[in-house]
Amino acid sequence: MSKKIYRLAIVGAGITGLVTAWKLQKFGVEVDLFERKAEPGGAIKTVKDGDWQVEYGPNTLLLKDRMVAEFITELGLNGEKKTANPEASKRFIVKNGELQPLPSTLKSAVKTPLFSMSGKLRVLVEPFISKSSNPDQTVADFVERRLGTEMLDYAINPFVAGIYANRPEYLSLRHAFPVMDDLEQEYGSLIWGSIAGAKKRKERGRIERELISFEKGMQQLPRTIADQLNRVYLNHEIRSVQKKDGKWEVESSLGKFGTYDHVIINTPIYKLNKDLISATDEELKTLNKVTYPPLSVMLLGFKKEDIEHELDGFGFLVPEIENRKILGALFSSTLFEGRAPKGMHLLTVFVGGGRQPQLAEKDSEELLTIVMEELGELIGLSGEPQFKDHIYWPQSIPGYHTGYDEILDTIKNIEERNEGITLAGNFRNGISVPDCIKNGLKLADDLAGNVSY
Numbered sequence: 256m257s258k259k260i261y262r263l264a265i266v267g268a269g270i271t272g273l274v275t276a277w278k279l280q281k282f283g284v285e286v287d288l289f290e291r292k293a294e295p296g297g298a299i300k301t302v303k304d305g306d307w308q309v310e311y312g313p314n315t316l317l318l319k320d321r322m323v324a325e326f327i328t329e330l331g332l333n334g335e336k337k338t339a340n341p342e343a344s345k346r347f348i349v350k351n352g353e354l355q356p357l358p359s360t361l362k363s364a365v366k367t368p369l370f371s372m373s374g375k376l377r378v379l380v381e382p383f384i385s386k387s388s389n390p391d392q393t394v395a396d397f398v399e400r401r402l403g404t405e406m407l408d409y410a411i412n413p414f415v416a417g418i419y420a421n422r423p424e425y426l427s428l429r430h431a432f433p434v435m436d437d438l439e440q441e442y443g444s445l446i447w448g449s450i451a452g453a454k455k456r457k458e459r460g461r462i463e464r465e466l467i468s469f470e471k472g473m474q475q476l477p478r479t480i481a482d483q484l485n486r487v488y489l490n491h492e493i494r495s496v497q498k499k500d501g502k503w504e505v506e507s508s509l510g511k512f513g514t515y516d517h518v519i520i521n522t523p524i525y526k527l528n529k530d531l532i533s534a535t536d537e538e539l540k541t542l543n544k545v546t547y548p549p550l551s552v553m554l555l556g557f558k559k560e561d562i563e564h565e566l567d568g569f570g571f572l573v574p575e576i577e578n579r580k581i582l583g584a585l586f587s588s589t590l591f592e593g594r595a596p597k598g599m600h601l602l603t604v605f606v607g608g609g610r611q612p613q614l615a616e617k618d619s620e621e622l623l624t625i626v627m628e629e630l631g632e633l634i635g636l637s638g639e640p641q642f643k644d645h646i647y648w649p650q651s652i653p654g655y656h657t658g659y660d661e662i663l664d665t666i667k668n669i670e671e672r673n674e675g676i677t678l679a680g681n682f683r684n685g686i687s688v689p690d691c692i693k694n695g696l697k698l699a700d701d702l703a704g705n706v707s708y
């Protein structure tokens with residue numbers, strides 16, 4: 256039988272842990288939140304340097320669920336919300352070394368040079384293709400079978416690089432893109448499912464999509480949450496979580512804390528060890544199968560007149576088949592106002608990922624040479640960067656590989672054996688910031704069933 260929760264500790268101030276703490280505090284639980292670094296947010300990190308405002312991690316939050324929108328309102332952040340510039344609805348894909356807009360209407364889809372006539376006709380066959388009997392197919396297998404090779408190469412391959420910094424051949428459709436999997440399972444077709452499922456999605460709490468950030472950048476979100484929490488212990492790396500007389504105690508270099516009725520561990524999965532969770536060698540070996548590809552993010556500012564392209568869009572993605580050395584770039588100063596000084600453009604360029612992990616590891620100077628050459632060819636550069644910064648993520652985003660059920664089952668087993676421990680974070684139920692927010696809110700609701708008022 257589950258126990259009542261009066262006091263709870265959270266290890267890690269990533270967005271999932273912060274949101275869970277915030278909601279549980281509302282339910283009257285005493286929450287202590289411990290973070291290894293000097294600031295909250297984990298992967299969400301904004302840096303201001305004069306008139307440049309750059310993002311090291313996520314640049315945008317796609318608002319499409321009422322639950323997330325209401326949470327932002329309750330936080331009091333609605334007035335600080337920045338909606339992406341309408342120009343940003345245009346997205347480019349590189350084909351034969353040129354930026355081509357991704358079609359957004361039927362007419363532009365018919366005309367686009369991104370796909371050949373046979374590639375376009377192949378998509379129309381999709382509703383007549385039968386379901387796969389493989390319950391855990393890769394994203395690549397699914398797309399190639401249902402939509403054809405061209406859609407895989409010039410739409411899904413770059414899209415997966417843009418979201419997961421990974422390859423469609425590596426990811427499990429069911430785990431990485433459950434909505435697409437549901438459409439095939441429920442409607443037998445992506446096209447029919449998208450049309451027929453629209454009403455259902457609305458009923459499930461979907462709202463009109465809005466791409467947002469905040470006045471002070473993405474980190475304003477975790478900072479605002481942390482400011483509203485009663486007890487946040489920054490610079491506290493938790494080294495052990497131990498059970499003592501039926502309750503939990505956590506220990507950092509600064510001492511012991513507790514006792515607690517429950518502990519939520521919101522660290523990346525690769526940070527879990529035997530001091531943090533009671534797990535067998537075999538279980539830790541299984542959890543270590545989750546790979547987070549390395550990724551480099553280059554932030555470059557240029558005088559507007561030094562760039563030939565208008566940068567009239569969200570940015571561009573590079574399909575693997577184009578054999579280039581970057582994954583893509585965001586036109587950050589087009590996306591949101593206030594990201595670059597007047598007369599300047601800010602670009603956020605991504606290198607490496609599961610596609611070319613060895614490139615992400617290169618030092619800043621070498622990367623700058625590579626990126627300048629690629630940008631020169633793709634968007635036409637004439638001058639030197641007026642601003643440059645480089646952030647290296649040795650382990651960026653968890654790849655939900657085929658066979659991921661084994662990971663989720665192992666997590667469940669660990670939790671069942673250690674009553675009062677929950678593992679939470681982007682390795683479970685979605686990697687996007689809104690997914691993490693939803694997961695945090697739901698976790699708090701689940702635990703609130705055990706809260707004593």
Ligand SMILES: Cc1cc2nc3c(=O)[nH]c(=O)nc-3n(C[C@H](O)[C@H](O)[C@H](O)COP(=O)(O)OP(=O)(O)OC[C@H]3O[C@@H](n4cnc5c(N)ncnc54)[C@H](O)[C@@H]3O)c2cc1C
Pocket residue numbers: 266267268269270271272289290291292295296297298299311312313314315316317491492493494521522523526550552648651652679680681682686687688689691
């Ligand atoms: C480069 C990049 C770009 C991205 N772009 C987008 C985007 O545009 N849109 C989007 O929706 N999502 C994006 N994402 C994904 C999203 O940002 C992450 O999935 C999400 O922020 C992860 O949140 P989390 O709750 O799992 O915690 P994490 O961010 O992983 O935070 C975990 C925290 O735990 C702390 N910690 C670790 N060990 C300990 C310990 N022992 N004691 C105490 N604290 C500890 C860490 O310091 C960290 O603060 C991006 C991610 C990256 C890396």
